[in-house]
Each structure stands twice: as structure tokens, then as C-alpha cells.
Amino acid sequence: MREKQRKLQLPERLRWDHNAWYRRWLLRQLPSRAGSALDVGCGLGDLARSLRADEVTAIDASARMIERASATSERVRWIHGDVLTHDLGRYDVVTAEASLHHLPLREGLTRLSELTKPGGLLVVIGLYMTATPADWAMELVTLPANAIVGLAKAVNGTGGKPHDTEMPVVMTAPTLQEIRAAAAEITPGARIRRHVFWRYSLVWRAPEFH
Numbered sequence: 001m002r003e004k005q006r007k008l009q010l011p012e013r014l015r016w017d018h019n020a021w022y023r024r025w026l027l028r029q030l031p032s033r034a035g036s037a038l039d040v041g042c043g044l045g046d047l048a049r050s051l052r053a054d055e056v057t058a059i060d061a062s063a064r065m066i067e068r069a070s071a072t073s074e075r076v077r078w079i080h081g082d083v084l085t086h087d088l089g090r091y092d093v094v095t096a097e098a099s100l101h102h103l104p105l106r107e108g109l110t111r112l113s114e115l116t117k118p119g120g121l122l123v124v125i126g127l128y129m130t131a132t133p134a135d136w137a138m139e140l141v142t143l144p145a146n147a148i149v150g151l152a153k154a155v156n157g158t159g160g161k162p163h164d165t166e167m168p169v170v171m172t173a174p175t176l177q178e179i180r181a182a183a184a185e186i187t188p189g190a191r192i193r194r195h196v197f198w199r200y201s202l203v204w205r206a207p208e209f210h
Contacts, residue, residue, distance in 0.1 A: 022125045022199060023047060026097060029123050029203055034092040038115055040083050041099025045069030048076050053093060059083050061102075083111060090117040096124045101173045109186045116206045122187065124202040127173040128194070176200060 027050055030037075035055065039048040042058035043065050049056075049072065059079040060066050070078040079086065084107060094116045100108050116122045174182075176194060183190045183202060190204035 020046070022195065022201075023050070023097065025201070026095065026123055026125055027051075029201075030093055030095075030121065034121075036089075036091045036117075037093040037095070038088065038091040040094065040096040040112065040115075041102060042066075042069060042078075045072055045076060045078070047095060047097050049073050051093065051095065057088070057091070059086060059088070083115075084108070088115055090115055090120070092117055092120045094120065094122045096122075096126070098125060098127060100124055100126045105174045105178060106182050106186065109182050113187050113204070113206065116204070118206055118208045120206050122190075122202070122204040122206065126179070126200055126202070127198055128179060128200045129173045129175045130198070132175070132177070134194075 023046070026047070030052065032052060034051075034053040037051040037053035037056045039045075039051060039056070039058040042048045042060045043062075045058055048058035048069070055077070056075065057077045057079060058066075058069065059081055060069070061080075061082055063080045066078050066080040069076075079088075084103065094112055096112060100112070102108075103111075112122055112124070176192070179200060179202070180192055183192055183204075187202070187204040190202050193201045195201060
């Protein structure tokens with residue numbers, strides 16, 4: 001997969017946590033209760049702690065992130081490891097919030113699909129690269145909306161930083177065309193939507209037998 005570098009750099013006061021913005025949406029896609037759930041690239045564990053499952057596992061490649069996250073909850077099984085190679089089971093729910101673009105797209109999506117139990121649900125919120133006229137048209141909505149939300153958060157004191165300073169930042173992402181092409185092969189039937197704030201969602205129900 002050929003990845004491209006994003007050029008957009010927002011003023012500091014207009015930067016805020018876009019992932020947290022979509023977290024409620026992500027949680028609404030999930031069942032009211034699941035037997036098991038896995039959060040991939042969990043960071044400090046905000047999403048993992050919110051997952052409604054009898055058993056929740058969270059994995060991150062950063063030892064420091066796992067160390068800090070594990071101090072916040074004993075309900076979650078925290079794992080320091082590479083999701084591509086770590087020995088993991090299969091789960092009723094698999095989530096990936098702003099983590100798939102840290103992996104090779106096809107290899108990463110294949111691994112996420114393998115970790116999803118037959119009949120289970122995979123939900124991804126990810127970053128995509130602006131590349132087409134439709135993408136640039138969305139920018140006409142995204143840029144002013146981002147400024148309005150950023151300024152509102154700055155005024156009411158809820159802005160903060162867009163991410164923890166210790167979290168790894170990757171300023172590359174696949175295009176939506178690349179994501180859709182990979183999904184058509186690896187997770188056929190997945191629902192992929194373009195969202196504002198440079199995000200897309202992928203929701204896939206694994207076949208009962210796969």
C-alpha cells in the first residue's frame with residue numbers, strides 16, 4: 001500500500017480530540033452487551049473502559065501507554081504487544097479507534113477480521129488522506145466546523161490537547177479509495193462512511209462461518 005503524507009497543520013488553539021468526538025458514535029454501533037471485546041491500539045484506555053462486555057481486552061504497542069492505562073482499571077486485561085503478532089483469541093466485538101493507520105492497511109485489516117468471531121462485530125474509526133474532489137469538498141465543511149468546535153472548546157475550557165503527548169503520532173493515512181478496495185477483499189459487506197474531521201468509519205459483521 002502506498003501511503004501519503006498529510007500536509008495540513010492546524011493552529012494549536014483549533015486542535016482538539018477528534019477521536020473522542022466519535023467515541024459515542026462508535027459505542028452506539030455496539031451491542032448492549034457482549035461476551036468478549038478487544039480494543040486495538042488502546043492508548044490510555046478511554047474506549048476500552050467504556051466497552052460493554054463481560055471480558056474486555058486492550059492491546060497497545062506502547063509499554064508506557066499500557067502501564068498508565070492498567071493503573072486506571074482492573075476490569076480490563078491490558079496487553080503490551082504488537083496486534084499483528086501477539087497471540088490473541090477471537091472476540092465478539094473488536095474496536096480500533098485511530099489505530100489502523102498505524103499498521104499496513106491490508107495486513108492490519110486482515111488481522112482485525114481474524115480477531116473477530118464468526119457473527120461478531122468489527123468497528124473502526126480511522127483517519128483518511130484527502131485525495132479526491134469529493135474529499136476536498138468535504139474539507140469545505142470540515143475546516144470551518146473544526147474551527148467553530150475548537151474555538152467553542154477553547155472558550156468553555158474543554159479543548160485540551162488533541163492527544164496525550166506520549167502517544168505516537170503518524171501523519172500518514174490511506175485514501176478512502178484504498179480503504180474501500182481493501183475492505184471489499186478482506187471484509188466484504190463492510191459499511192464504510194466518510195465523516196467530517198478527516199475520519200471514516202468501517203462497520204463489519206463477520207459471517208457466521210469464516
